[in-house]
Amino acid sequence: MIIAVDFDGTIVEHRYPQIGKEIPFAIATLKQLQAERHLLILWSVREGKLLEEAVEFCRKRGVEFYAVNANHPDEQVKPDMTSPCRKVKADLYIDDLNVGKLPDWGAIYEMIHNRWSYELYLNETHDFERSRKTSWWKKVSTRSLMYGALVKALGIFSKNCHPPPRCP
Template sequence: MIIAVDFDGTIVEHKYPQIGKPIPFAIETLIQLQKERHLLILWTVREGELLQNAIDFCASKGLVFYAHNANYPEGDEEDAPRKLKAEMFIDDRNLGGLPDWGVIYNAIQATVNGADSFNAIMSANALDNGRKVKKGFFSSVFGK
């Protein structure tokens, strides 16, 4: 899967333009996802030197992205598309905020294994993380 990953507030605590402390298990999870052949794109508002600082920081921890703010490695920021061709985005500005990285990992696994709805993905997490999704919650809200 092609996964776009934000930097500030997602991989590290939000201290832009500085680099915050790593968010627990973010880098470890992303490296594991690469081992499982997912393709990771760094997708950040950072440009120029600030972007390079983020790239270098991640590289120093063993995390090297396939591309930065572009669909392909040779793409440069000037040619960045309006929207990446990613299949999934991990961003602290997601609806509901950034889940724990364990939850993110399980959600990706569930997606790879065929879960095709938010409810199915979060149910997989409820089993694995003790983060309970109240049974019937979605149906009671959405009437399905």
């Protein structure tokens, strides 16, 4: 799978133009994805020296990119085009500006490894599907039954309830 990965806010904390601290497990996850033969493209707004610094930051930590801010250099420009497309071709884009923001890197790895969508990941790990299928009325009546049982067990508001005796 070809995976395009943003740098600032995704691999490291936002400190642009400086390089922020590594986001926990970002580099380890990228290394694992490479070990599983995924191709990584660094996809960043950084250019020139700032981009080189980002590439070097990752390289020093063991992450080599298939391409940087472009498709692979061996890919040729079609004859009817004057230049390559700016948008990189990838199967998956990991970016902190995704709708719904960036999940943690453990979740990202699990979704890629299991080939899950974000929705399926949430359903599998947070049991959202089951809770969504429960009607609101059933939830209300279940809570009412539990409250009623608690009240009965404590003897509060029962038919034979008498006020506590007063102290003299």
